[in-house]
Amino acid sequence: MEDQEAVGPPVPVADLKVQYAENPDFKQKVEFLVDRFQHMRRARPDGSCFYRSYLFAIFEQMVGDKERALAFRERQKDALEFCLSVGYERMAIEDFFDDFMELLDAVSVEGATRATLEDLWTDEKDRYLVCWARVLTSAYLKRHEQDFACFLTAHSSVQQFCAQEVDPMTTEADHLQITALSSQLQVPVTVVYLDRSEGSAAEHPFAHDSTLPFTPIHLLYRPGHYDLIYPK
Template identity: 35%
Template sequence: MMAEHEAEWMQVAKQGPLVSDPMSALCLKAEYAGNANENFLLGIESLAKRYDAMRRVRGDGNCFFRAFIFALCEQLLSPDGNPGSASSSQTARLRACIEETIRASKAELIAVGYSEIAIDAFWETFVDYLAAMETRSHAELYPLFTFLQDFQTEGGESEYLVWYARLLTAGHLKKHAETFQPFIEGLFPELTVEQFCAAEVEPMGKECDQPQIAALTEALNIGVKIEYLDGSAKELQTYECSASASSSSSPRSATQEPVTLYLLYRPGHYDILYPRAAAPSTASAAAVQEQ
């Protein structure tokens, strides 16, 4: 019965938008109605108490990377449109750090064996997207509205960002192969880091596991907190990969302020969460709902 329920909601996830509008975590209850495992409903109630909203992400195998990049880019939009405010200044500093990291990443990827011709268009799209975010934050009434449209467009440039996130992950795994090889052997005993990246990281549509999560958070020096709703316990289980624990040796990480992204994991799938103190602004959410 549990497998049937998982198959049903995974089918729904595969058919949904790339990234949804904000919604209450309580909306998940309908997907577990009649499920004999009450831990799912208990977990949903706990989520709703701790998180003000969530966004569904399409379950096409790219959900972790899409959720991570969307949540990160959302952090890079000035929250109030006022370039002189403290919150906007903090956002601008973070955006500058991330942009510097992405700009430097092409040379780092070439150093571990990637062809410049193969990665240049994806790298350039990411750099240009980040550079445009400053103008977007200050020039538009509802920058989140336009930003969400970018991530809801089938085949749009946001897909370039998603694939480049995979590339950043693979590049970090290769650069730190000795560190990650034991973890990869635990999942795929027959694969080297190079083979793992070619088979499980670089191709679009491949689901994500803990080595990829750790590598991407370290590559960007961005923390992630993942709430596990898998029915295994009455209380939500939490996995946290802290930016402060990153193995990144880049001097950029020393000036980058700590940031944590929040995701929800259900078997084989990731969505975006908003803690009650960091929910989408009323104005932005209202603008999104008016689509």
């Protein structure tokens, strides 16, 4: 699985037409995607694809953009304390937070380009960032326990949900994780669903009421997997 880059280079969305050529169930939806979206970046399918795609796109929007980076940094500056307040040990998470903030500074400086971000996004960096995203997600869920507890189906508590479905590095993100992380980061994201259901691809917006100066990120969801997708 590590053969595939954590976040791949941009490729045309039209490539999906080839991939689904033999699959009539998806034909209509793929055409809709090709009409609306220009290119996509494939994320490594190891369970962390939502976290890395979303973070990558956030950093991508801050490339060489001081204003955005400043607004985002202001929102995140107390994030480590926030996570400690729900019970994480400082020693266990501070390196992840530091890496996250260092990358923020490195990509937002004048002259940084997408290539800067791609180069900095090594496998090691990817692990640190994904881990930080998971910690943030858990911390938000735990802090807003009352809002989330009623949505649990297979878990007895938010604490247990986080220990089993958020913190472990191979667990996939679903509605609750996306809601929590996007609420914490305050960067709008739309998940576009490509599945066998009728009609055009369904879209679900998260954190679209954010006041941070970001444009909505789009993630293409196919059962069990997320990739980044960019509107025309």
